[in-house]
Amino acid sequence: MEYLLEVKDLKTHFYTKKGVIKAVNGISYGLKRGQTLSIVGESGSGKSVSVLSIMRLLPTYAKVNGKILFEGNNLLSYDDRKIKRIRGNRISMIFQDPMSSLNPTVKIGQQIMEPLLWHHKASKREARQKAIQMLTEVGIPSAKERFDQYPFEFSGGMRQRVMIAMALISEPELLIADEPTTSLDVTVQAQILQLIRKIQEKRGTSVILITHNLAVATMVSDYIVVMYGGRIVEKATTEEFLKNPLHPYTFGLLNSTPVLKSRKTLSPIPGQPPDLRELEDIGCPFAKRCPKKMPRCEKENPPEINLSNTHTVYCWLYT
Amino acid sequence: MLKYVVKRIGFIIIALFFVSLITFILIKSAPGNYVETERLLSQNVTDVTVPPEVKAAWEKAYHLDKPAWQQFLIFIANAARFEFGPSFQYPSTTIEKIIMRTFPISFRLAVMAIGLALIIGIPLGIIAAVKKDTIVDRIAILLSMIGTSLPNYVMAVFLIYVLALELHLVPSIGWGEPKHYVLPVLSLAIGPIGSITRYMRASLVETLNREYIRVAWAKGGGFREVVLKHALRNSLIPLITVVGPQLAYLTVGTVFVENLFNIPGLGKFYATAAIYRDYPMVMGTTVFFATIVMLTNFIVDIIYGILDPRIRKRSMMEG
């Protein structure tokens, strides 16, 4: 089995009073065991919704179509009980804001133990030992004392460490990190990323990292998926991506991201990120902001151009 | 915490002093006296001839021969020791004995009503919150609104009619057996059921939107783990602040139900005392009820402080 997770033509549409919002509109990618995949995009690109679709953590008015193959089984065909057994057990998730991700009235230790207890993977005593061990592993000093404390006694960085401990305690095959460092101080950001990478290498966990920061993505991941307006515009291994970026939006992202040891001047992408309610089904979503726009870009969906087994771009420029 | 407790007790003492003073002044300025009470009680409206020496003895017994300020001080000093002396209606016993005999009945009614309200209100609130914006939720809101806005004695009328007269489930009159508690307790409970349902719904709806609830779903929790363990926890502790005042007011609210069902509780005696201008009894009971209400609210606030870890830990840190 080559892929741990394969997403095929995933479509997530929200049916609201004001109309249908096509947050994710047909994306496909694969993630190999032990690898890290980054999904990069601006806010509103659908990157968060795409991973929440995997976890099936969306409100009832969201309709998800396509296939999400986890070890070959389609998660979208699972009923509530089956998906519950996956969540927090074989696929775990870390969220953006550690300050609000922990229940303020429940002790930290209890919250960390819960994945083990809820999935009946350990007795209370074993869970406690494991939780303390996890707290130490994610770099929280005097873990035994910290175990019985409440979230308000922890700083933001410490809370994100707790979240990581909580996500990894049940030794999941896949860890989804949804902008795990966005709300943290810059110095803490690097520490948390390092921690995720360290643990991943040690345990062989696969990781999906959601980020708007291309620099972060290139630093930690094996494979990069760039999303715009609910669709993928380009996907490639990090190597290919850095060597040969093809999509105009990817160019824009690279030019607006500071890269270490380079003296290039930064230039922002002109225009605004798209309003998902106004996106058309037909045409390239980036067309309105694209500097290399051609007439057909707005009328026809961009073709899938495969440059290698691993490098795909969706753009009329390369036909 | 200690500082807060002392402050609250101080407020209660001052408030009770004012209540006593106001009640005393009002009653001193009220028309009627012991003789008139006797007359009302004996229904002998026209001709009451009381020998002056008997009248003097009566006045001495009720301290009515002393100046008003002395009477007040005597009342305060005695009330502080829970001694109110004899009443006009029942000269052979003391008011505190009447209170000790009748108040447990009223209090039991109030506690049972609150208990019932919690048993019904909490699940109803949870259902309404989980099924938010569905027809179930709408009905729950409407019912709780009706329950909170109608007085308990009107509720009692409808309950008697349906449960006793139409369905013959319980007796509508009588006192002394457990089955006689059903209608009064139900009538008293409907208001609190409404308040508790409304509170639980509002609080849970807010909590279920929190990030840490999404985290709990992501950890693989189901309804039991996420709603009952995580979300409910944050709603149940503040529920005490809703229930406390309800209990306090219900203790007084029994007055109406006791009169309607002819239950020999303190409320019944209180009303009778007021009708017959039994001033010592009215004063004693008013101050007693005021004390109970304030103490209940005070105790509830203390319990709340102990239960909420954030308040508890902070106050401990402050010393």
Place this chain on the structure above:
Amino acid sequence: MVENYNDVKTINTFEIKERSYFSILWGRFKKNKMAVISLYFIIFLIVVAIVGPLVSPYHYTMMDYTALYQTPNAKHWMGTDDGGRDLATLIVYGLRNALIVGFGAGLVEVFIGILIGAIAGYLGGQVDNILMRFVDIMFALPSFLLNLVLVVVLGRSLFTILLAIGLTSWAGMARLVRGQVLTVKQLEYIEAAKALGASNLTIILRYVIPNSVGPIAVALSFNIPGAMMMESGLSLIGLGVMPPMPSWGGLISQGSRWMLSYPHMILFPAGAFALTILAFTFFGDGLRDAFDPKTE
């Protein structure tokens, strides 16, 4: 000429603003169908309370020993009571009394509440402190206790009951007005008005009260049924208006004695009472949402 032109313009915009404010309010209120129905029902109740006693062929003192305990019929729409009195007439008089007490107590409450609240908020300092502690005490007590004592002292006429209820229920209003005063006091145009020599009274009448109309109206729409319930409650336990003057609470108490054999004697007054209270509550709800659309 130019000055005149400006004046006209400001007055016009002011009027337009004013009108649109109320039309916005009405627009928001209209969305709540229960509230609109309740409003019409309350108007209907007021009309009945005024017209009913005039057109009814009966009076609440009219006994008819040939027509005791009658169930509803053509002559007596809601039947008769244990004295052969027409129940519909009794209920209409009960309604009239409930409305008088409700609105009367509301008026007393608003008057005292504004007075105390404005004094506390405006003078501040020690006066504010003492008044607000007093309000705290009033708040900590169930108003029923003081009400009962007051009724014993003042007597049991419609007016004294209304007064007693008003005198014991102003604490919330005082807090509300004080809060409004404190808010308004900090506004810049009040500073400007003060600098121009406006007196305290002018500021309260011109700025504080108009600003507080919304919250006061909402509070009142909940307190009026509250006062009605208090009046009925007092009557129920035998401390309301003196018989034979009818009160809903009294009718319920009287009906409870005959409930087993003649349930209509209690169901009609209790039903009328319940509908009236619910109408005021739903109306108040709609009013609150109209004034403050944020709260759900």
